[in-house]
Amino acid sequence: MSDTLPALRGLRCDVFCRVIDNFGDAGVCWRLVRELRLRYGWRVRIIIDDLDTLARLAPQVRPGLAIQHAEGIDIARWSDPLPPDAPADVVIEAFACEIPPAYAEAMARRSPVPHWINLEYLSAESWVEECHGLLSPQPHSTLKKYFYFPGFTPQTGGLLREKGLFSERAAFDEQARAEFWDSLGIAAPTADELRISLFCYENNALPVMLNEWATGNKPIGVVATSGLAARQVESWFGEQLPERRVLRRGSLTVYGIPFLSQAGYDRLLWACDINFVRGEDSFVRAQWAQQPFIWQIYPQAEEAHFAKLGAFLNRFLGSYPDPRSIRECFLAWNGKGKMAESWRKFAENRQLLGQHGKVWARQLDQTGDLANNLVSFVRGN
Numbered sequence: 001m002s003d004t005l006p007a008l009r010g011l012r013c014d015v016f017c018r019v020i021d022n023f024g025d026a027g028v029c030w031r032l033v034r035e036l037r038l039r040y041g042w043r044v045r046i047i048i049d050d051l052d053t054l055a056r057l058a059p060q061v062r063p064g065l066a067i068q069h070a071e072g073i074d075i076a077r078w079s080d081p082l083p084p085d086a087p088a089d090v091v092i093e094a095f096a097c098e099i100p101p102a103y104a105e106a107m108a109r110r111s112p113v114p115h116w117i118n119l120e121y122l123s124a125e126s127w128v129e130e131c132h133g134l135l136s137p138q139p140h141s142t143l144k145k146y147f148y149f150p151g152f153t154p155q156t157g158g159l160l161r162e163k164g165l166f167s168e169r170a171a172f173d174e175q176a177r178a179e180f181w182d183s184l185g186i187a188a189p190t191a192d193e194l195r196i197s198l199f200c201y202e203n204n205a206l207p208v209m210l211n212e213w214a215t216g217n218k219p220i221g222v223v224a225t226s227g228l229a230a231r232q233v234e235s236w237f238g239e240q241l242p243e244r245r246v247l248r249r250g251s252l253t254v255y256g257i258p259f260l261s262q263a264g265y266d267r268l269l270w271a272c273d274i275n276f277v278r279g280e281d282s283f284v285r286a287q288w289a290q291q292p293f294i295w296q297i298y299p300q301a302e303e304a305h306f307a308k309l310g311a312f313l314n315r316f317l318g319s320y321p322d323p324r325s326i327r328e329c330f331l332a333w334n335g336k337g338k339m340a341e342s343w344r345k346f347a348e349n350r351q352l353l354g355q356h357g358k359v360w361a362r363q364l365d366q367t368g369d370l371a372n373n374l375v376s377f378v379r380g381n
Contacts, residue, residue: 008379009041012088016078017122022227024298027262027281029094031160034370039062039163042090045074045101047082056263090115090378094143097144108141108197115378116143122150122159122280124312129155132141133377146381152315153299154367157377159284161369165266169290172270180267185244186223187257189273193219194347198229199282200296205332210236210341214250217362222254223268230256269293274350290361294333294346294352309334318358325349 017029036042051063132149189195213220241256269289278296286293317323329346
């Protein structure tokens with residue numbers, strides 16, 4: 001660490017966040033600032049343009065307050081101009097959101113100049129390893145910006161994970177699982193039921209899945225998260241699905257639940273047999289949950305997202321004995337393939353995939369978690 005920087009503990013850090021992908025951007029940033037504060041004692045501020053979304057994830061946040069404090073973290077609404085505070089020691093620009101020019105100018109006048117980190121979106125593509133940690137000198141300025149990529153290998157920044165997550169996951173036993181279902185007003189699954197969590201974008205494959213589940217022989221219990229998932233279920237049933245309401249058709253039972261905090265959503269992933277997730281934050285949490293999952297990647301123009309999906313599947317399924325069955329289901333859920341047929345093959349592989357998920361999580365853990373790696377990066381630069 002540079003001799004001119006303050007001691008690492010107590011470092012001031014500003015994290016800028018614009019909410020683009022609904023809950024994902026805010027979710028990632030909130031998890032990160034909590035770790036930097038709780039584990040490393042950094043004095044952290046999140047500057048975010050959508051306090052309503054953040055308050056859904058962290059109920060202690062009050063969306064009507066432009067400046068507030070929660071869990072030891074300063075929270076400010078992204079406004080023009082920003083509150084007149086001096087730039088922090090470390091400035092994190094989440095997902096290329098572009099910090100305000102006036103703030104950047106103040107950074108350049110500060111001595112020592114802050115560490116400026118552009119926290120990028122997660123990708124398994126090979127080029128990420130080459131770009132992670134690269135320096136981007138700013139023209140006509142003393143500032144230096146570094147690109148920081150989350151990822152799945154030691155040559156990247158790793159994935160976000162709380163220090164105690166594995167021990168919490170291990171302590172989530174049958175009694176804790178039963179208490180969790182009871183807290184949602186949902187009966188625990190029977191021995192022959194397949195319990196599924198559903199979190200997705202608009203998805204043309206979902207009606208096919210609902211029909212497949214309803215007409216099959218195995219009892220299926222689907223916990224539909226509030227928002228887009230629940231609304232698409234309502235459209236298929238032709239009925240409303242408010243909180244604690246149950247809809248049934250054939251072998252399918254769908255449960256409506258309230259919006260969950262981040263900790264509550266983690267437990268939903270732990271408690272279900274299979275998890276349908278989307279975007280980045282829930283995608284990462286599903287991998288830490290060590291349960292079989294199916295990912296709906298955020299769609300991009302000209303189907304660029306399929307290259308990212310393929311890159312992840314290549315890494316994730318590298319040692320899996322039957323990768324084709326899993327790959328086909330992921331692709332079908334994202335709009336390419338036969339959904340019902342690929343789902344049946346996926347479900348047949350559920351036990352083996354669950355074992356693979358545990359191995360995969362241990363492998364990911366070897367890269368170090370993102371918050372710890374980021375602190376080490378600041379220390380070394």
